[in-house]
Amino acid sequence: MESFKYLIIWIATKVVNNSLLSISLILSVIVLRFIINRFFKDKVARWVMPVLWGLVGLKLMIPVDFGRCIGVTSSEEALFLIRKENNPLFMSIGTEQLHNFFSQSISKINSYSLVTMFEVVWSVGVVAMLIYCFVGYVWLKRGINEAVPTVWSNVRMCDKVKQPFIVGVFNPIVYMPSDVTDREFNYIVEHEHAHIERRDNIRKFVGYIILCIHWFNPLVWVAYFLLCKDIELACDERAVAHYDVSEKKTYANILLDWSAGTRAALAGPLAFGEIGVKERVKVVVANKDSKRKTQIVSAMICVFVALCTILHPDNAKAALWAQRTAGFFNHPTGCKEESEIFTQDELDAALKEAVAYCKDCRSIGFYPVNVFYGGDDCFEKKECCRIYGADEKDLMIFYSTYYNSWVGGTLVLDQGKYSQYEIEIILLRNEKNEWEVVSISEFG
Amino acid sequence: MPDIQMGLVESQFADIIWANEPIKTSELVKIAEADFTWKRTTTHTVIKRLCEKGLFVNNKGTVTSIISRDEFYSMQSRQFVENSFKGSLPAFIAAFTKAGGISAKEAEDIRKIIDSIEEE
Numbered sequence: 001m002e003s004f005k006y007l008i009i010w011i012a013t014k015v016v017n018n019s020l021l022s023i024s025l026i027l028s029v030i031v032l033r034f035i036i037n038r039f040f041k042d043k044v045a046r047w048v049m050p051v052l053w054g055l056v057g058l059k060l061m062i063p064v065d066f067g068r069c070i071g072v073t074s075s076e077e078a079l080f081l082i083r084k085e086n087n088p089l090f091m092s093i094g095t096e097q098l099h100n101f102f103s104q105s106i107s108k109i110n111s112y113s114l115v116t117m118f119e120v121v122w123s124v125g126v127v128a129m130l131i132y133c134f135v136g137y138v139w140l141k142r143g144i145n146e147a148v149p150t151v152w153s154n155v156r157m158c159d160k161v162k163q164p165f166i167v168g169v170f171n172p173i174v175y176m177p178s179d180v181t182d183r184e185f186n187y188i189v190e191h192e193h194a195h196i197e198r199r200d201n202i203r204k205f206v207g208y209i210i211l212c213i214h215w216f217n218p219l220v221w222v223a224y225f226l227l228c229k230d231i232e233l234a235c236d237e238r239a240v241a242h243y244d245v246s247e248k249k250t251y252a253n254i255l256l257d258w259s260a261g262t263r264a265a266l267a268g269p270l271a272f273g274e275i276g277v278k279e280r281v282k283v284v285v286a287n288k289d290s291k292r293k294t295q296i297v298s299a300m301i302c303v304f305v306a307l308c309t310i311l312h313p314d315n316a317k318a319a320l321w322a323q324r325t326a327g328f329f330n331h332p333t334g335c336k337e338e339s340e341i342f343t344q345d346e347l348d349a350a351l352k353e354a355v356a357y358c359k360d361c362r363s364i365g366f367y368p369v370n371v372f373y374g375g376d377d378c379f380e381k382k383e384c385c386r387i388y389g390a391d392e393k394d395l396m397i398f399y400s401t402y403y404n405s406w407v408g409g410t411l412v413l414d415q416g417k418y419s420q421y422e423i424e425i426i427l428l429r430n431e432k433n434e435w436e437v438v439s440i441s442e443f444g
Numbered sequence: 445m446p447d448i449q450m451g452l453v454e455s456q457f458a459d460i461i462w463a464n465e466p467i468k469t470s471e472l473v474k475i476a477e478a479d480f481t482w483k484r485t486t487t488h489t490v491i492k493r494l495c496e497k498g499l500f501v502n503n504k505g506t507v508t509s510i511i512s513r514d515e516f517y518s519m520q521s522r523q524f525v526e527n528s529f530k531g532s533l534p535a536f537i538a539a540f541t542k543a544g545g546i547s548a549k550e551a552e553d554i555r556k557i558i559d560s561i562e563e564e
Contacts, residue, residue, distance in 0.1 A: 285557060285558060
């Protein structure tokens with residue numbers, strides 16, 4: 001149960017960080033969408049926008065690795081913690097390192113009450129959204145019981161359906177109102193089939209799951225809303241791709257009838273994601289530039305945005321900022337992560353110096369002092385700064401856990417056994433902005 | 445005669461009863477399962493509803509008609525069924541269009557746009 005709680009907290013932190021990092025991308029896509037729709041409507045295919053929103057979705061979901069520790073893996077960290085605390089209970093637990101790591105961290109996490117509150121609210125929000133999804137799905141399914149097959153194997157007709165829709169992610173079925181005219185029937189079926197071919201049912205569903213997770217970010221709601229609009233436009237474009245002009249007119253008239261004609265009088269309040277009919281009609285009747293040119297331009301736009309998303313130079317900075325913000329919540333007692341005080345370059349340079357004093361040390365984990373190694377109040381770091389009269393920016397401490405001994409002036413590792421000893425290396429920054437080792441100690 | 449409304453699906457089912465009456469409900473269940481892939485409960489629900497509307501009667505498991513098919517169709521034309529989805533579909537469902545909300549003027553404008561495209 002405790003591990004589960006920690007898992008929630010870990011996930012929530014990642015989610016918040018991803019959300020923050022995605023803000024600039026969402027804004028950029030919104031601006032780009034406006035520009036394309038305003039000035040380049042005929043030169044860009046409608047399928048571009050859902051692809052761009054797909055990139056946004058990726059960015060929101062893929063965990064970004066930032067603030068990495070110098071060294072090996074967190075299982076090493078776990079072992080360090082166990083040794084350091086000298087807790088007989090944990091010592092007796094076997095080599096289930098991950099479990100130990102989680103258990104150790106719980107006692108630290110428990111003191112971060114501010115963090116816990118956010119996690120609770122976030123979890124409740126996610127669960128609420130998922131329940132809405134589930135309930136909506138069950139309600140829908142019940143209502144479409146009384147449906148009869150049609151000539152199309154994946155289309156069924158139902159008295160109770162007023163507007164056609166698709167249900168199902170893996171086996172999508174189109175449900176049509178039973179009172180469509182024959183003329184309308186085929187056109188609408190083609191539209192729905194276009195949705196299925198484009199896998200829009202999967203896109204909307206996945207998009208909704210992402211929305212569930214990032215519900216606290218209003219920009220994600222905007223993105224989802226625009227995604228729904230853009231999906232309809234892309235679908236219309238695909239459905240009418242092979243139509244001649246009179247067929248396009250018929251299709252557009254059907255769209256209009258269904259929004260403003262007799263059917264409109266029967267409809268209830270506007271649902272989430274109202275799709276503007278005027279925009280859709282314009283897409284249908286649009287006279288596009290040469291098809292080939294349009295496709296090339298569209299593909300180029302997608303590639304360009306994808307590259308920007310991956311290679312965004314601010315990613316590293318933003319990651320640092322996000323971690324600092326998270327750090328504010330994570331360290332109410334004031335022990336700052338060394339990765340917050342120093343840049344990655346500085347950490348690398350100092351580590352390089354440190355391992356030069358230790359044969360084979362490169363292959364083991366050296367960890368800069370942080371809340372796990374320095375304790376809640378970073379006592380060691382503060383003490384060392386006081387002793388050496390140095391500012392926290394000019395002093396760095398690294399720990400490692402392997403057994404070692406001095407041989408001819410350098411530390412040699414005995415990698416056969418895990419150590420009861422720890423190495424602590426203290427470095428100071430000198431006037432030449434280089435890192436110098438001023439102390440190496442072992443302690444048990 | 446009271447005005448009886450039936451949607452297309454209901455009328456397809458009613459046609460089955462009219463064509464095969466008197467018919468046991470268990471038979472109806474089998475036919476509906478084969479033709480429509482309906483569950484047993486669904487079939488029973490529809491039978492009950494049609495009986496409540498006064499078209500058929502269920503006598504100890506056998507269904508017969510009160511109003512014959514010809515009588516019914518001479519009475520009225522098909523109309524919309526109540527109880528439909530009132531337009532508030534869940535957000536994650538891909539739907540055709542969200543009806544309503546257009547003024548007459550807007551509709552006029554859009555109609556003009558459609559009419560204006562020319563034959564190529």
